[in-house]
Amino acid sequence: MTDQLALLKSRGLLVDNDTAALNYLARIGYYRLSGYWYPLRVIDTETSLQQNQPVRFDHFMPESHFEDVVKLYVFDKKLRLLALDALERIEMALRVDVAHLLGEKDPCAHMKPKCLHGNFAKKAITKGSNKGKTEHQVWLEKYETMLNRSRREPFIAHHRAKYNGCLPVWVAIEVWDFGLLSRLFEGMQFADKNRIAAKYGLTDGEQLAKWLKSLNFVRNVSAHHSRLWNINVLELSACPTNWPKMNHSRPYMYFAVMAQLLAVICPNSSWTQRLIALIDEFPNSRNGMLTLQDFGVVEGAVEWLNQFQK
Structure with a gap:
């Protein structure tokens, strides 16, 4: 050392x-x-x-200064924890939304191609290691892997016996991770995606599907304790036209996405206030080289977040 x-x-x-x-x-x-x-x-x-x-x-x-480096590290750690707090609530809420909607169609709708969009459930992949399979088949393989990891859970054993191996969707959601959830949501029928998206103030379910993929990327970075504050986001979503123009390749825009979703899921939460307070703590370096611009903050974008607070 x-x-x-x-x-x-x-x-x-x-x-x-x-x-x-x-x-x-x-x-x-x-x-x-x-x-x-x-x-x-x-x-x-x-x-x-x-x-x-x-x-x-x-x-x-x-x-x-070395001290500025440490302050930035601490800021980033707090940012990751804040992201995970929001994403846990978003994941739980979207699981329930998907389970309720698909459950109206069929208790095992997540297993049945007829309940999902044709491009997801019927169209074969044309290249790569999964060539010849449908996206749904690939999804089912990942789902089965997660199910096997949880096979000793009493509720899994009970429901697999009761439903001849098919857990009803409202039980199956308990073994999904954020990635599996976002992928199935993307594969749902347009009307179903639009119906859930409307709950969160969106008119287009495709936009919500892209948001979930982007948020899954942020979640993976945060859960693996990787640097988040200035990372290049690889799963991109377009910045909504009614928002301040933000850099969609930087994390800040996706924190704004979390704020909008949480305003519906838990409107009395202090999460957005905590985000604004944390941004105020950003350790601008003494030589001016560490800036919130690398996080993706643009002029007026922090104040604009206040609309998501009750």
Whole structure:
């Protein structure tokens, strides 16, 4: 750890308290913290232009402090916990929405192609390892894997015996993860998706389906304790036209999505207030290189969140 700290100092990172810095390196790790001091490193302009992406030197910009790196790490940890809090509530609510709607069609509607959209349940995949299967068949394989992991649960054994191996959808939801939920929602019939979307102030179920895929990406990042605050979101959703123009490849827009959904699911929650308070805690670095713009915040977008508070 001493050698690591000496290396950082030699590259220009200012350390105000050696004892504290060594403690953080021991508890969090050099590699994990490196993702948080990366924005403080000097940009190699020439190579960046050649490769059309930011490339940085090993040395740091003036006034780069180890303390600011730690504050950013703590901010990111709080951000992940806030995301997981919201996403748990959203997942539980959407599970119930899907179970109620599909259950009206058939207790085992999630297993039956006729209850789902044809592109999902009948159209064969044309390439890749799942070529020849339908998306529904792939979904059922993943569902069966999760079911087997929970086979010792008394409620699973009871319902599998009672329903000849098919758990009714209102029981099956208990073994789904967010990814399985979002994929089945995407495969539902248009009218069914629209009906659920309307509950959350959306006219288009396809928009909600994309939101759920994006939120599943954020959930996976958060659940695996990965850096979230400035990550490039890979499952993109379009920014709604009636929202402030936001960068949909950055996380902030998806926190706004969570705020809108939570305003319906638990309107008395303080979650949005806690998000706004956390944003106020963002540790702008002393050299100005750590900014909320990398999180995806644009002018007026934080104040705009107040509409989702009761």
